[in-house]
Amino acid sequence: MRILNIFKRVPDTYAEIKLSKDNSDIDKENLNYVIDPYGEYAMETSLRIKDKDSSIELVVLTIGPENSTELLRNALALGFDISYLIKYENYEKLSPLALSKIYIKFIEKYGPFDIIFLPKVDIDTNFHSICGYLAGYLNINFITSITTAEIVDNHAIVERETSMGKEKLKIKTPCILSHDKAPYEIRLASLKGIMLSKKKPINIIELSELEIKIEEHIIRNTLRLPPQRKGVKFLNNADELIKVLKEEIKIL
Amino acid sequence: MLKYEDFFLLDEKLSSEYKVLRESVRKFVDNEVIPIISEYWENGKFPRRLISKIAELGLVGSYMPVEYGGGGFDKLAYGIITRELERGDSGIRSFVSVQTSLVMYPILTFGSENQRKKYLPKLASCEVIGCFGLTEPDAGSDPSSMKTRAYRKGNKWILRGTKMWITNANISDIAIIWAKDDDNIIRGFIVERDMGYKTKEMKGKISLRASDTGEVILDDVEVPEENRLPFAEGLKAPLMCLNQARFGIAWGAVGIAQFCLETALKYSKERIMFSNPIASYQLTQQKLADILTYTQNANLIAYRIAELEKEGKLSHYHISYAKRYNVRAAKVVSEMARSILGANGIMLDYHIMRHMTNLEAVETYEGTYEIHTLILGEFLTGMESFRK
Numbered sequence: 219m220r221i222l223n224i225f226k227r228v229p230d231t232y233a234e235i236k237l238s239k240d241n242s243d244i245d246k247e248n249l250n251y252v253i254d255p256y257g258e259y260a261m262e263t264s265l266r267i268k269d270k271d272s273s274i275e276l277v278v279l280t281i282g283p284e285n286s287t288e289l290l291r292n293a294l295a296l297g298f299d300i301s302y303l304i305k306y307e308n309y310e311k312l313s314p315l316a317l318s319k320i321y322i323k324f325i326e327k328y329g330p331f332d333i334i335f336l337p338k339v340d341i342d343t344n345f346h347s348i349c350g351y352l353a354g355y356l357n358i359n360f361i362t363s364i365t366t367a368e369i370v371d372n373h374a375i376v377e378r379e380t381s382m383g384k385e386k387l388k389i390k391t392p393c394i395l396s397h398d399k400a401p402y403e404i405r406l407a408s409l410k411g412i413m414l415s416k417k418k419p420i421n422i423i424e425l426s427e428l429e430i431k432i433e434e435h436i437i438r439n440t441l442r443l444p445p446q447r448k449g450v451k452f453l454n455n456a457d458e459l460i461k462v463l464k465e466e467i468k469i470l
Numbered sequence: 471m472l473k474y475e476d477f478f479l480l481d482e483k484l485s486s487e488y489k490v491l492r493e494s495v496r497k498f499v500d501n502e503v504i505p506i507i508s509e510y511w512e513n514g515k516f517p518r519r520l521i522s523k524i525a526e527l528g529l530v531g532s533y534m535p536v537e538y539g540g541g542g543f544d545k546l547a548y549g550i551i552t553r554e555l556e557r558g559d560s561g562i563r564s565f566v567s568v569q570t571s572l573v574m575y576p577i578l579t580f581g582s583e584n585q586r587k588k589y590l591p592k593l594a595s596c597e598v599i600g601c602f603g604l605t606e607p608d609a610g611s612d613p614s615s616m617k618t619r620a621y622r623k624g625n626k627w628i629l630r631g632t633k634m635w636i637t638n639a640n641i642s643d644i645a646i647i648w649a650k651d652d653d654n655i656i657r658g659f660i661v662e663r664d665m666g667y668k669t670k671e672m673k674g675k676i677s678l679r680a681s682d683t684g685e686v687i688l689d690d691v692e693v694p695e696e697n698r699l700p701f702a703e704g705l706k707a708p709l710m711c712l713n714q715a716r717f718g719i720a721w722g723a724v725g726i727a728q729f730c731l732e733t734a735l736k737y738s739k740e741r742i743m744f745s746n747p748i749a750s751y752q753l754t755q756q757k758l759a760d761i762l763t764y765t766q767n768a769n770l771i772a773y774r775i776a777e778l779e780k781e782g783k784l785s786h787y788h789i790s791y792a793k794r795y796n797v798r799a800a801k802v803v804s805e806m807a808r809s810i811l812g813a814n815g816i817m818l819d820y821h822i823m824r825h826m827t828n829l830e831a832v833e834t835y836e837g838t839y840e841i842h843t844l845i846l847g848e849f850l851t852g853m854e855s856f857r858k
Contacts, residue, residue: 406498
């Protein structure tokens with residue numbers, strides 16, 4: 219069995235975001251990039267599946283500039299077996315459709331995979347359609363926003379949370395699963411894992427190798443930071459509140 | 471753009487394995503050490519619950535060979551581990567320093583093959599916790615004046631004496647004990663708890679409160695000859711161990727300085743006084759500039775000693791220089807950061823003053839600031855001034 223995890227390289231979610239001088243993009247120079255948090259949970263789920271059956275091969279893929287290999291090194295240190303980087307500097311300008319086309323070419327060339335894990339949403343662009351695109355192109359089943367997954371006889375048993383409660387679903391492999399926050403902690407790379415990762419390959423793929431032409435669809439004209447919050451005003455009683463709502467905010 | 475955290479672009483020198491290691495240890499410290507450490511520190515307890523995770527991450531025995539359960543890494547990895555751990559607390563770093571450099575290292579370096587096989591894997595996995603007994607109530611900076619004796623009795627040794635200020639003493643399963651034999655030669659022994667050594671917790675510390683410190687009492691403890699470290703002879707052996715640990719302390723101090731720098735800078739930008747952030751005032755900026763300088767100087771020294779070690783050019787003078795300067799730098803930094811945080815600076819919640827008081831012990835153990843000063847004095851002048 220082979221499992222593919224695709225994660226997105228995104229700015230550190232704790233980073234303080236600043237805009238570039240012409241406001242056309244965020245200022246990337248000082249940003250630390252990390253594995254997207256949902257992709258991280260998906261990786262943990264794959265590692266848990268492998269904990270139970272070490273014969274499973276775990277493959278990890280991302281797209282980005284050459285230094286994305288540092289993130290792949292982390293995945294290998296955690297226990298992934300093979301890693302691939304599709305080298306593409308301006309990957310943040312690719313639409314979900316363009317990204318999906320690239321991933322499909324990759325899967326056709328390096329697959330097949332029994333399960334493909336994706337983050338439920340790319341937290342940088344807030345797109346979440348890749349899961350559906352891939353399933354459509356590859357003509358296989360998919361479930362979005364799962365929280366856990368286990369493998370039982372060519373099926374994945376997954377859990378997901380809905381407004382009506384938790385549901386448990388069974389899906390035949392091959393399948394695509396997009397991952398939500400998991401109920402468990404994400405493991406950290408151990409020294410032993412880091413040592414083992416030195417022997418595992420990080421394969422860098424040029425886009426030309428995938429024989430695909432891609433347009434950068436996303437053009438960002440202007441970005442704005444959210445307005446700064448104004449100070450808090452303390453009111454002493456309900457009368458004052460009514461007065462403020464009537465006279466200052468004018469909603470009464 | 472230049473980042474204050476990596477002012478001299480040392481990250482460029484790190485390969486991805488070391489970056490993964492740094493991130494991993496940093497996350498462990500952020501998620502599991504910092505949230506709980508103040509309470510343990512306040513209660514004067516070592517957080518034993520962290521041991522299993524420390525072992526799981528392979529943070530003990532990082533530079534020991536893989537065949538003995540070690541990490542198979544070099545001293546740079548050990549430096550990064552100690553730096554990130556001490557960012558959390560000196561007590562946690564001390565635990566790893568002692569287990570790695572003062573217990574595993576002497577067994578690896580001065581032990582027999584049987585001893586290595588028997589003890590090292592279990593020490594690496596922390597199934598067995600060790601301590602290092604050199605210092606005594608009346609023998610600190612001058613360990614050669616130790617009173618602990620090892621009397622030969624057939625195929626056994628009888629150990630008699632008291633060791634003091636011993637990190638990990640009370641939680642230890644084995645103790646590396648240094649004692650003088652009948653010919654006044656210092657010998658090392660691996661003494662197991664079952665052989666009969668007693669320990670007593672040292673209470674009332676106002677420094678390193680989250681570290682286990684105790685006395686080790688050897689009241690005619692019988693140790694078989696097979697537990698003597700066969701290749702340790704004379705004071706040089708324990709001093710070699712201390713040099714390993716001092717390397718980690720020099721790195722660890724950088725972790726504290728980095729933590730203080732981050733905390734003081736963030737605080738000063740957010741703290742409004744006289745209608746402006748205190749970061750905008752010249753008095754604060756002078757402190758911040760000093761903090762940056764001390765921190766980066768210490769970090770450069772730490773990297774350089776790791777490089778020299780790799781090239782086989784590291785002398786004990788470098789280690790004395792690094793331990794002496796870096797710990798003093800961290801102390802100065804923590805004091806200045808404390809003052810930037812004003813009254814909040816004295817609160818456990820902000821961690822600065824815990825670091826500040828820890829550093830009093832760190833500056834004293836493993837060669838006091840003064841002893842390292844004299845080592846450098848001897849290097850410069852060729853004249854020893856330790857004793858009259």
